[in-house]
Amino acid sequence: MVSYRTPLSRARGLGAAKHGVSAWIGERVAAIALVPLTLWLVFAVLRLAAGDYAFAVHWIGQPLNAVLMVLLLAISFMHMAGGLRVVIEDYIHVALTKSALLILNLFVCGLAGALSIFSILKVAFGGGAY
Amino acid sequence: MSPHLSVWRWHITMASSIANRATGVALYVGALIGAAWAVALASGPDAYAGFKGLLGSPLGLLVMFGLTVSFFYHLANGIRHLVWDAGYGFELKTANAASVFVFAFTAVASIVIWVIAAMTGAI
Numbered sequence: 001m002v003s004y005r006t007p008l009s010r011a012r013g014l015g016a017a018k019h020g021v022s023a024w025i026g027e028r029v030a031a032i033a034l035v036p037l038t039l040w041l042v043f044a045v046l047r048l049a050a051g052d053y054a055f056a057v058h059w060i061g062q063p064l065n066a067v068l069m070v071l072l073l074a075i076s077f078m079h080m081a082g083g084l085r086v087v088i089e090d091y092i093h094v095a096l097t098k099s100a101l102l103i104l105n106l107f108v109c110g111l112a113g114a115l116s117i118f119s120i121l122k123v124a125f126g127g128g129a130y
Numbered sequence: 131m132s133p134h135l136s137v138w139r140w141h142i143t144m145a146s147s148i149a150n151r152a153t154g155v156a157l158y159v160g161a162l163i164g165a166a167w168a169v170a171l172a173s174g175p176d177a178y179a180g181f182k183g184l185l186g187s188p189l190g191l192l193v194m195f196g197l198t199v200s201f202f203y204h205l206a207n208g209i210r211h212l213v214w215d216a217g218y219g220f221e222l223k224t225a226n227a228a229s230v231f232v233f234a235f236t237a238v239a240s241i242v243i244w245v246i247a248a249m250t251g252a253i
Contacts, residue, residue, distance in 0.1 A: 028215055031208055038205060042243060049185075049252035053178040056171055073168070076161050083154050108162075116165035119172035 023082075030079045037072040044069075057123055066124035070117050077113035081106055146229040150207045153200035160197040191253060195244065202239040206232040 044065070048056055060066055084105045092098040138144060163185075170181035184190050210228050213219045219228060247253045 028212060031212060035205065035209065038201065042201070046243075046247055046250055046252045049182075049247065050250055052182075053171075053175040056178065060171065069168075073165070076164075080154075080158050080161055084158055087151060087155065112162055112165040116168035119168040122172045 027079070027082050030075050030082075033071075033075050034079060037068065037075065040068055041072060057127060060120060060123045061127060063124075066120060069120050073113060073116050073120065077109045081109035084109075142229040143225050146207060146232055149203060150211070153204040153207075156196065156200040157204055160200065163193070163197075186253070195240070198240045198243055199236055202243075203232065203236040206235045206239075 044059075048059065051059070060069065085102060088098060088101045088105060092101055167181060170177045185194060210219065210232060219225060244253070
């Protein structure tokens with residue numbers, strides 16, 4: 001196929017993307033936020049595992065618990081999407097398979113994140129179903 | 131690059147690097163279980179009791195123990211990565227010692243949490 005592109009147009013846009021630093025820093029900031037949030041989660045799981053449905057509804061009804069849980073979920077699913085993305089990019093080299101897995105990873109994280117955050121807010125605002 | 135598992139001699143720093151990925155992927159599944167918990171809670175008492183029954187079964191407890199180990203490992207090694215990102219801890223002795231520490235911390239913290247869980251009626 002004859003290419004009508006000039007050498008200059010082919011060279012343009014190559015090289016560094018110029019926006020990698022913000023992504024790199026963002027991943028680290030998310031990781032730092034997850035340290036206290038996940039330690040809080042260990043404490044939370046111990047309490048929730050010992051309690052029943054009514055206790056869990058009451059617990060999520062506390063503003064601090066609801067907000068920390070929503071933050072934990074949002075930041076975790078971002079961290080997971082970014083983490084598994086790197087794993088896929090490292091190990092899968094077939095373009096179509098790689099693209100499909102990257103999109104699947106993003107969609108799974110987006111769906112699970114949205115479902116879980118909506119569920120927490122529903123219980124926090126609505127007080128659960130009795 | 132990470133994928134060349136077959137050309138490097140196995141060493142503790144390599145094992146701790148791979149374990150970081152493996153535990154990360156395990157925690158991915160764990161977060162989906164966490165999302166299922168939130169959906170079960172929002173779905174009502176029956177769904178919540180069913181979910182708790184599933185996690186309280188022998189297989190559920192085994193999964194939860196695996197997630198506990200994965201969590202403490204990924205937490206400790208993640209902090210180690212942040213220290214590396216700040217530019218510290220690359221000396222060979224420091225890197226080896228940190229690997230040993232992370233594995234030891236994971237074992238101790240996991241056991242301590244499950245003892246606490248048993249004492250507080252969580253399992």
